[in-house]
Amino acid sequence: MSTVAQLLQPVESDLEQLLSDLRALIGAGHPILQAAAEHLFSAGGKRLRPGIVLLLSRALDPAGELSLRHRRLAQITEMIHTASLVHDDVVDEANTRRGVPTVHSRFNSRVAVLAGDFLFAQSSWHLANLDDLEVVKLLSRVIMDLAEGEIRQGLFRYDTGQSLETYLEKSYWKTASLMANSAKAAGVLSELERDQLNQLHSFGRQLGLAFQIVDDILDFTGSDDQLGKPAASDLASGTLTAPVIYAMEEHPSLAVLIEREFSEPDDLDQALDLVRQSQGIQRARVLAESMARESTTNLKFLPASASRDALMDLPDFVLSRLY
Template identity: 75%
Template sequence: MAMVVKLLQPVESDLETLLSDLRNLIGADHPILQAAAEHLFSAGGKRIRPGIVLLLSRALSPTGDLSPRHRRLAEITEMIHTASLVHDDVVDEAATRRGVATVHSRFNHRVAVLAGDFLFAQASWHLANLDNLEVVKLLSRVIMDLADGEVKQGLFRYNTRQSFETYIEKSYCKTASLIANSARAAGVLADLNEEHLVQLYRFGRQLGLAFQVVDDILDFTGSDQQLGKPAASDLVSGYLTAPVLYALEEKPMLADLIEGKFNQGIDLEQALELVRNSEAINRSRTLAEGFAREAHKSIQWLPSSEACNALLALPDFVISRLS
């Protein structure tokens, strides 16, 4: 966490402004929804996604200043991300996130679904008011991808015959699409050429995929406290990630345990041992490192600045979570 704070230091005051602006944007028309939103925005997340948008916006600005439209883009990014977390928590029936009660456990499922919808609607409204059709298309695509990723994840639960491509696609939809498309949107608002827009999108895509693969490794190697949720919770839920898919290639008997949904008391422990005693964790790490290298390479053309240095350090930070 300290490392994240350090990396986001160039936009620390921007992020504080963003949080107070978000509270104002939500408005007081719906007391219960506002209470839910207040709870979400004060839940102490790392704010990496809006932080990336703000860092990119400062790195792309000739004066280093933020335009109001770039600030609003960062706010929309955080709204979309928060809305998706509310819905994810309902689907996963998670009682806490990062040690804080989830919206549906603090209020109820109905309020949580409505609060998520409310935030998506608010994001769409503020997005339309940016008056930039390309940015509207980019961020609308993210909202579609988030829903698509959640559906894909549900459809492939406990399915040991899914392809690695399915896993990458799902990871892109759930994690990388928001970072990739909001990075490109920051470039669009800065009037960049197509070549640089493609590089910004690639930066966000590869960084998001590295982030997801690292999260998936930590599901097997991290502590409950480090994860903000019980370890191995993805596997228990039947979500097959890179370490499991790699382990299945080496340990075919793992498939029986997964397809049986760990119905015997020792099945889960056995499955964890099979994953940990294979090359799966090492192979997953190599995969994440490859994505991180590609992300770093994609933005080396940015002019030197404090914000640029922070962005270039992000891929290494993502991998450092494994040490």
């Protein structure tokens, strides 16, 4: 099974270039923000999102080349993603991410909020400078969706009435919108036809949703090390994901524990047992598998190349995290 580094191998040098370019772009003369940004862009992330943009950009070019505008789009994608993580960590009060101290635990929450804002502002500025209104609209939409996803997550805490559709919509905003719209934006810069642009959007949407569902399954099955955060932290904070929504159908008593916000001593442990005894995790796995497999049916129009092969292997990589 491929690791993400093996998968992104066709664009490995592009990603190295991307990180050094990002550090240069962020060098804004604010020592603390610069330190925060340095910390962010050296923290061992997977770089999957800009990697997808780079792979698509090379796969779409007849000579497999990468234009400066596609490079910049990948940088903007990583800036937006990183900004959202900084804000997420403040909202979730997480002290580490992937074993690295979060910005707010290393500096403070005020610096973290400002660093996130700063990265969103930077990404907007570089986005405007691409001088392509459709690309600006696609990625501005992502920034709106990220905020909408966070707000919805807050509003739906401990809400046992939410449906699977509500969960998928929120997951789209929080995770899949960036993959879908940045993939489509790569196609816009490559001057693709409308139906192919829509296929790129569907590819990113399905892959992003599968990725989020896998993350949500790992919250119940993974170790703290594997997750880079404490296991079962979503449920503990009232965020109800696919395994929980399915488990509540089988065990109505689970909803009672959630509605009283795990106020009794053993409530959380009982809730975890109910989720793990139910078919919830298995059903969520089936859902993730069908979405991941469906995603690459949208890439059939790409000509054969190493980049296309890597893109076609992405669903296996996303699902391999479960095993």
